[in-house]
Amino acid sequence: MTESADSHHLPPKSTVKRWLVTTDHKDIGVLYILTSIFTLVLAGTLALLIRAQMWTSGGLILNGLGYNQVVSAHGLLMVFWFLSPFAFGLANYFVPLQIGADDLAFPRLNALSYWVYLFSIVLFGVSFFQGATFSGGWTMYAPLNVPTVDASSVTQIGGFAAILALTMFVTSVTLGSVNFLTTIYRQRAKGLRMRDIPLFSISILLTVWMMLFAFAALLAALVILSAEHLIGTVYFASDSGGSVLWTHLWWFFGHPEVYIVFFPALGLLGEIVQTFSGRRLVGRKWFVIALALVAIQSFIVWMHHMFLTTINLPIKTVFMVTTIGISLPFDLMVFALIYTMVKGRIRWKTPFLFALGALVIFIIGGITGVFLGAILLDYSFRGTYWVTAHFHYAMASAAVAIIGGIYYWFPKITGKMYNEFLGKAHFVAAFVGFNMLYFPMFVVWETPRRVFVYDTGLTLWHRVATLGAAIFAASFLLMFYNLVKSMYSDRDVTDSPWAYTGSMEWAVSSPPPEENFPGTPSYASGSLEFLDRSATDGGAVADGDAATDGGAVADATTAAAQPADHASWWPFLIGFSTLLTGIGLSGISGPYFVWPFLFTLPVFIAYLGIKGAQHDGFALIHGAYLTASFPLLALLLVLFDADHGFMTGLGEASNYFYITIVGTVLGAMTLIGMGYESFNVPEPKLAEQWPFGEVESTKLGMWTFIGSDIILFGALIGSYVFARFNFGWHEWWEAAEVHKATWPGLANTYILLASSFTIVLALVYAKRQDKRKTLGFLSLTFVGASVFMLNKSIEWIELFWHEGWTFNTDLMASTYYLTTGMHAAHVLVGMLIMLFLIARTYTGAYMGEEESQTIEYFGLYWHFVDIVWLFLFPVFYIL
Amino acid sequence: MASIKTYTTIFGVLMAFSTVQFVFEFSGLLEDNYGPIMAVILVLSVLKAMAVAGWYMHIIEEPRSITYIALAGVLGVIALTVGATYSIS
Ligand code: HEM
Ligand SMILES: [Cu+2]
Numbered sequence: 012m013t014e015s016a017d018s019h020h021l022p023p024k025s026t027v028k029r030w031l032v033t034t035d036h037k038d039i040g041v042l043y044i045l046t047s048i049f050t051l052v053l054a055g056t057l058a059l060l061i062r063a064q065m066w067t068s069g070g071l072i073l074n075g076l077g078y079n080q081v082v083s084a085h086g087l088l089m090v091f092w093f094l095s096p097f098a099f100g101l102a103n104y105f106v107p108l109q110i111g112a113d114d115l116a117f118p119r120l121n122a123l124s125y126w127v128y129l130f131s132i133v134l135f136g137v138s139f140f141q142g143a144t145f146s147g148g149w150t151m152y153a154p155l156n157v158p159t160v161d162a163s164s165v166t167q168i169g170g171f172a173a174i175l176a177l178t179m180f181v182t183s184v185t186l187g188s189v190n191f192l193t194t195i196y197r198q199r200a201k202g203l204r205m206r207d208i209p210l211f212s213i214s215i216l217l218t219v220w221m222m223l224f225a226f227a228a229l230l231a232a233l234v235i236l237s238a239e240h241l242i243g244t245v246y247f248a249s250d251s252g253g254s255v256l257w258t259h260l261w262w263f264f265g266h267p268e269v270y271i272v273f274f275p276a277l278g279l280l281g282e283i284v285q286t287f288s289g290r291r292l293v294g295r296k297w298f299v300i301a302l303a304l305v306a307i308q309s310f311i312v313w314m315h316h317m318f319l320t321t322i323n324l325p326i327k328t329v330f331m332v333t334t335i336g337i338s339l340p341f342d343l344m345v346f347a348l349i350y351t352m353v354k355g356r357i358r359w360k361t362p363f364l365f366a367l368g369a370l371v372i373f374i375i376g377g378i379t380g381v382f383l384g385a386i387l388l389d390y391s392f393r394g395t396y397w398v399t400a401h402f403h404y405a406m407a408s409a410a411v412a413i414i415g416g417i418y419y420w421f422p423k424i425t426g427k428m429y430n431e432f433l434g435k436a437h438f439v440a441a442f443v444g445f446n447m448l449y450f451p452m453f454v455v456w457e458t459p460r461r462v463f464v465y466d467t468g469l470t471l472w473h474r475v476a477t478l479g480a481a482i483f484a485a486s487f488l489l490m491f492y493n494l495v496k497s498m499y500s501d502r503d504v505t506d507s508p509w510a511y512t513g514s515m516e517w518a519v520s521s522p523p524p525e526e527n528f529p530g531t532p533s534y535a536s537g538s539l540e541f542l543d544r545s546a547t548d549g550g551a552v553a554d555g556d557a558a559t560d561g562g563a564v565a566d567a568t569t570a571a572a573q574p575a576d577h578a579s580w581w582p583f584l585i586g587f588s589t590l591l592t593g594i595g596l597s598g599i600s601g602p603y604f605v606w607p608f609l610f611t612l613p614v615f616i617a618y619l620g621i622k623g624a625q626h627d628g629f630a631l632i633h634g635a636y637l638t639a640s641f642p643l644l645a646l647l648l649v650l651f652d653a654d655h656g657f658m659t660g661l662g663e664a665s666n667y668f669y670i671t672i673v674g675t676v677l678g679a680m681t682l683i684g685m686g687y688e689s690f691n692v693p694e695p696k697l698a699e700q701w702p703f704g705e706v707e708s709t710k711l712g713m714w715t716f717i718g719s720d721i722i723l724f725g726a727l728i729g730s731y732v733f734a735r736f737n738f739g740w741h742e743w744w745e746a747a748e749v750h751k752a753t754w755p756g757l758a759n760t761y762i763l764l765a766s767s768f769t770i771v772l773a774l775v776y777a778k779r780q781d782k783r784k785t786l787g788f789l790s791l792t793f794v795g796a797s798v799f800m801l802n803k804s805i806e807w808i809e810l811f812w813h814e815g816w817t818f819n820t821d822l823m824a825s826t827y828y829l830t831t832g833m834h835a836a837h838v839l840v841g842m843l844i845m846l847f848l849i850a851r852t853y854t855g856a857y858m859g860e861e862e863s864q865t866i867e868y869f870g871l872y873w874h875f876v877d878i879v880w881l882f883l884f885p886v887f888y889i890l
Numbered sequence: 891m892a893s894i895k896t897y898t899t900i901f902g903v904l905m906a907f908s909t910v911q912f913v914f915e916f917s918g919l920l921e922d923n924y925g926p927i928m929a930v931i932l933v934l935s936v937l938k939a940m941a942v943a944g945w946y947m948h949i950i951e952e953p954r955s956i957t958y959i960a961l962a963g964v965l966g967v968i969a970l971t972v973g974a975t976y977s978i979s
Contacts, residue, residue, distance in 0.1 A: 224966050728967070729974060741924070878939045881938045884911070885934075890931065
């Protein structure tokens with residue numbers, strides 16, 4: 012071990028280093044909030060540019076491309092990079108405090124989510140300076156999003172950079188979802204049942220469920236889109252349904268997304284209305300049931316965004332009905348909130364005003380949405396300012412509620428009270444400004460969306476809107492001034508500054524102590540108590556109903572001796588490597604695209620040897636890795652020479668190529684660094700864990716990740732089914748220029764099944780502490796995977812070079828290469844992880860019931876990759 | 891964990907099913923009888939997937955809630971695929 016133990020302790024908050032290395036959920040919450048507010052200002056500035064442009068029909072300051080960029084970037088930044096991260100800043104800070112957890116389940120992963128998020132903003136920022144950023148609207152409709160349409164366009168590189176930035180953002184969100192799900196299910200205080208967790212945490216739970224699945228569909232769409240840019244596949248550019256396919260994928264994600272941004276706000280409304288009405292939410296149980304219902308329903312309404320596409324009338328009708336259906340639970344929630352206010356005694360504090368304002372705004376947004384959900388009305392409204400007004404009422408309502416949340420929890424985070432008068436002034440200015448800005452848009456609804464030419468008779472209303480925008484924007488200056496000034500004031504607050512509060516975050520000091528609670532929180536006795544930490548570790552064993560067995564007892568004592576770690580450099584560094592990779596890929600040319608990744612392989616293997624030797628002491632295996640990396644590198648250089656000609660290849664490669672290499676190499680090294688870091692996160696000893704009591708946190712994390720991966724591959728397969736069906740199922744292979752590769756497909760099926768079998772055996776022998784056999788079967792699995800890849804390469808080379816069936820030959824080729832290629836990429840990742848496992852097993856790790864779990868978790872991944880293949884085999888090789 | 895014997899049996903079944911799938915295509919049966927045979931081939935894949943998930947990923951030994959996570963993903967895929975494909979039929 013190279014790091015000294017105290018390198019994992021947090022430096023003081025006044026140092027920059029603290030904020031780069033912290034894995035503490037409260038710190039990361041603050042970072043999220045500040046970063047998202049920065050995005051708000053950025054995207055808000057763009058919004059002001061839009062409104063300035065609309066001052067007169069025909070525009071004032073921007074040209075066509077400029078306006079398109081501003082509109083697109085504004086939408087993307089607000090929806091993705093501002094709204095959800097703003098809510099998740101609060102979630103990071105308060106979910107653990109509300110449920111009684113010391114931190115999130117995977118603190119380093121949490122930090123990684125943040126840094127990938129931050130660097131994705133940087134990448135988006137860079138895209139503005141690469142000629143022009145993405146300009147096809149926030150919905151990125153095809154064919155505006157693919158390069159083939161206008162290959163010479165100035166938005167080529169910047170536009171793709173924005174797409175890659177979004178891909179990074181999706182990655183961050185997925186990691187975050189896995190983390191929050193595991194935390195909320197596994198780390199609740201004893202006695203805190205699922206249904207009793209505070210409303211905000213419930214809403215976050217449902218949000219991350221939706222995120223887990225919805226963002227995976229978006230990831231599939233972005234993977235395809237990236238392939239269109241990098242290797243020239245032709246999914247979306249294809250005239251057989253390409254643009255409809257994009258809208259399906261986008262809105263299958265997109266409708267859940269609008270609830271994803273809104274749910275945290277609903278939870279906050281619940282909390283704030285309760286606190287300032289001085290009573291529990293009326294019909295709380297039904298409120299929660301309605302929330303859960305909406306979360307499920309949100310996945311079956313997406314085609315209401317497609318009423319003006321070529322989809323058939325019966326399906327439109329079905330989706331009209333489901334859309335009306337989804338507004339019903341919303342009515343229930345709205346009534347529950349209103350009724351609670353009516354029954355309670357209201358204290359008109361700033362957070363309450365914002366909550367009330369958000370509710371009013373949301374009601375308008377919801378009602379106007381129901382208009383749009385009616386097919387016939389939408390025929391007129393589609394593409395007009397009615398839609399713009401509708402979703403701004405709906406989405407900005409979320410923002411307004413979260414701002415209420417900022418005021419609500421500001422005293423808890425800082426220990427100081429904000430200035431009430433300025434808070435109220437902010438509310439009044441914001442509310443007036445907001446309605447001046449958006450209500451006129453209903454009046455002038457005939458203005459076409461995303462266009463700055465309109466009927467001059469509507470000018471007055473547009474000017475009112477522009478003035479409203481200025482007021483709305485200016486109102487935030489009041490907030491910034493208020494909050495910054497208050498932080499340095501002497502208005503200290505106690506644990507709970509509000510008269511009526513129920514949830515746990517108000518039972519700790521303001522700001523909360525580093526370890527969150529004075530003792531282990533528990534509701535087991537019926538009310539909240541903080542139990543002596545050392546006693547509870549023993550206690551859990553004694554009463555035996557937490558999932559403790561002999562192993563966990565030993566664990567508890569070691570955990571007590573070894574405090575939790577809170578600092579790591581790796582998340583920051585990994586995040587930075589994704590930025591470099593993103594910048595590089597945005598401008599890399601197709602023929603060069605795979606090379607940085609290939610060249611990274613030998614570095615990965617060599618560095619595995621070096622780090623392994625440092626961590627576990629030098630062993631033969633480390634030497635073998637180091638040695639093997641050289642011939643591998645040589646082989647790659649020979650292949651590169653054959654592909655591009657060595658010197659000419661390197662000479663002609665653009666800087667983007669080199670930036671990509673630096674990014675991927677840094678990524679490989681930092682991932683290994685994190686893999687070998689000893690980072691102690693004690694599993695909670697006394698916790699409510701229904702319904703995942705017997706599932707360790709990492710396993711649950713793995714399963715939730717697999718859940719999202721099911722959607723990723725499922726959406727790719729679904730796209731194939733869609734494309735093939737649209738083309739004509741039976742004509743598909745006849746139209747393709749090649750024959751199905753059924754034989755190689757069968758061979759690979761055998762190989763992959765065998766590798767699943769061997770990894771199971773590796774686990775069996777690891778549990779029996781038979782190191783030799785474990786190592787043998789792990790290696791056999793690795794060999795199986797290698798043969799799979801070799802066979803796959805031969806299959807591809809045959810089709811690609813000998814038959815000339817390339818990525819863009821036809822839709823059949825595109826779908827075949829991309830889907831099986833994504834699978835092969837998963838196999839390759841599995842192989843890299845196996846190299847790590849083999850090295851560690853060689854030096855004695857993973858032996859025994861507890862320790863072998865790492866192999867088990869890897870097995871889950873590996874079997875999943877196998878299962879995917881079990882479907883790819885018939886779909887791409889037989890049918 | 892199940893016994894090595896169980897794992898081996900399952901491995902045998904998986905290999906056998908895959909072979910059957912292949913034979914359907916190779917023998918021309920699929921071509922003559924596309925619809926029904928396609929259904930059989932897909933059902934075989936589903937059964938294989940269930941065997942891998944059930945035993946190799948030992949989902950049968952886990953709390954049911956783990957199964958539900960996976961099923962939720964599968965349901966989402968079905969909704970997307972069926973919805974999208976039907977919409978253009
Ligand atoms: C019960 C409530 C709702 C109903 C019935 C509804 C219905 C609709 C419909 C039918 C459209 C498509 C309009 C068109 O493009 O022609 C739409 C657009 C939109 N809605 Fe809603 N909506 C509701 C609530 C929300 C909420 C809560 C949000 C966000 C927090 C939201 C955000 C959006 C957005 C962003 C769009 C525009 C998408 C685009 O850019 O084309 N909606 N809504
Ligand atoms: Cu929608």
